[in-house]
Amino acid sequence: MNKKAASILISILSLILLVACGQSSSPDDSQKIIKNNELEQKSVDKLTPVHGDTIVVGSIGDASNLIPLLASDSPSHQVAGLIYNGLVRYDKNLKLEGELAKSWEISTDGLTITFHLRHGVKWHDGAPFTADDVMFTYRLIIDPKTPTAYAGDFEQVKEAKIIDTHTFQVVYEKPFAPALASWGLSILPKHLLEGRDITKSPLSRDPIGTGPYKFSQWKGGEKIELTANQDYFEGQPYIERYRYRIIPDSATMFLELKAGNLDWMGLTPIQYDRQTAGKKFKGKFNKYRYLSFAYTYLGYNLKNPLFQDRRVRQALSFAINKQELIDGVLLGYGRVATGPYKPDTWFYHQPTRKYPYNPEKAKQLLQEVGWQDRDGDGLLDKDGHPFIFTVMTNQGNSLRAKTAVIIQRRLEEIGIKMKIRIIEWSAFINEFIDKKKFEAVILGWTTGQDPDMYDIWHSAKTGPKELNFISYKNPEVDRLLEKGRHTFAREERRKYYDRFQEILAEEQPYTFLYVPESLPIIAARFHGIKPAPAGISYNFIKWHVPQTLQKYTQ
């Protein structure tokens, strides 16, 4: 027994060394892999796509509820997104297009939206889809008894009407620009849900939708399986089965990928850069990278006297080397954030005021405000107080913790002492953010496809539990945000948001740090993937595997 154990141990230890050595290939290799596979892919793409095969997707968390209204976690939405449709959706260039709605009209005053629904769409159980289903979904979401977090946008609706079986109309109190996009919510089947308690509906574990995939099986904490909907109104998806595997540990998930048991997962920068560059991955996988809809920032509590002078905040922005953060934390897979919007969207505006790394300029600005090292201890001081503050961030996000450490060193160089505190998420939000008991925070926002930022930047949103927790107040920003959300014309809207971005750049209520990249890896047998500003999954039903490469035939 002991001999065997010892020999196993020895072989394991020697293997670690082998593995460790095998993984150290240069990053140039990875670039080549992408290119090689792209070339291959182009030649195969000329083939006519065929049906068949299974895609196995890895996820850290299980879905919670497949009625999208009741779920707020991304696994639920990822799976439910294939089962249900909305009236509208974003296309690959992030423009709204019809999904269940064939077309729509917005009245000239911007108050009324009329949706013309597609004909001939069927629920997975064969029942026809009509305007009744849309009305039912709307009523359900605004029903106070429905425990949903998404009612906000729909409470703005003054009146909803069914014009005929395939025409649905909503009237708003005030023109509301994000209104159209809000109808991207999943439409639920009236004939299966009406008159029942939605929280106890079997549909939450066994959904029936109109989407490209039908639900087939869910083993809690283990996997969810979907099969292609042969009657899908945009055509049957080529990939026959979609298997969503739950693997809570990212190291395990990566091993499963390596062993060929997974086809699709999101990589961490280090996995993307170093661990998927070896021979094993060459030819077997394609890697993709694109900016994700998120950014990370250093936010200041503007009620704190330390940060009330704009020049102090500007100085901190000058003192932080953002490119260094991207290189150190994201291994280069990200872009410098200049404001609250993602650089490749129509509403992004590059502000004239920029903050390149410049510690001299930072010191000079701080000196203007009166911060100087008078007692020679290396720390700036003013009125006898040294410049010390604490930055808080949530536990479980190593990228934010690393960001804090790098910033800490840069600030130390200009004579500012920044302490770091890392706190469990719920405690962090409830005890510190909501009660405004913080000096500065490192956090991130997920950004939407609509530029409306009323909830985060308007001065009316500084109350407890609201999102403008840094207490930013600027009357001009308030006006711009209000105008922006009540205007439909894109060009006019853009002007408001351009000015909004200029003001934020000038005022630096946050030091905007970086926009990370999404780094998915997908088995090379899948073809038809075309990265776009919307990411890669927007055309999932067009992905296909050539007959000879199909792996799961049963």
Next chain:
Amino acid sequence: MMTFIGKRFALMIPMLLGITMISFLVMNLAPGEPIDVLTNLNPKATAEVRERLRSHYGLNQPLPVRYVNWLKRVVRLDLGYSFAQDNRLVWDKIRERIPITLTINALSLLLIIIVAIPIGIYSAVHQNSLIDRILTIFVFIGFATPTFWLALLLMILFGVHLGWLPISGLESSQFTHAGFWPMLGDRARHLLLPVLVSAFGGLAGLSRYMRSNMLEVIRQDYITTARAKGLKEIKVIGKHALRNALMPIITILGFSLPGLIGGSVIFETIFAIPGMGQMFYGAVMARDYPLIMGTLLIGASLTLVGNLLADISYALVDPRIRVGDHD
């Protein structure tokens, strides 16, 4: 004997009440609420939405009222609905996940007993021999090896490089299409690494314990007497010494009963096994009060039952323990 069991049983009720009350209080003292998952930093969740959700879950009632309500339901054997977004019955969720955790822990406990007891006996009988020392080193390596690290190594070796065993999960993709025996084989292949890993750490403790018990026993006079009478060594050790040395082990087994349910977070997460440990951890992070209370209740009951069983078996083996029975 019956009075002894009866008394012990009656004592369990106030104890269980105390445990649940303290758990309920502590759980609610932790900052954060179940609805945080849905509403925190969510621009769509307005104050009205938040209030609506709070009243939906009954969070707007005072703490004692909520505890009494919970208790009333528990008496009717109803653990309530989970606060998670799936809104399922707590009992359903627990029932779904308990078998796999029990299986793995029971198997690993079995493995520990089968391996640790002989190691312990051998080490004690051959105290300070070369093999005893090697075993000691081996056992301490096991004690010191972090579970997650060992798990990853085994996964790399048997899953990725050799391709002999599945890396994670409970079944292969073609599982549903196979017959009973292939299914059993498939399940066994999936359980091999988790059981091995979860047993590895426990091996050290129990074998050391067995060794010291055995050492103590074989130094006793009656063993010397038995030997002096010319009894065969195998009989001396196997019959007389072992029986007495095993007694404290019974207590330990009693205590490991609740461990069959909890304490599986790490290997369940690493091996992607949908068991109780993983679910409980998730429930704590999401502040899913009913699910936390349900799991705690079952854990506490098991602990008490485990203690009771240990006491009973003690009493059976050694009549001196049954003090309460004399009157």
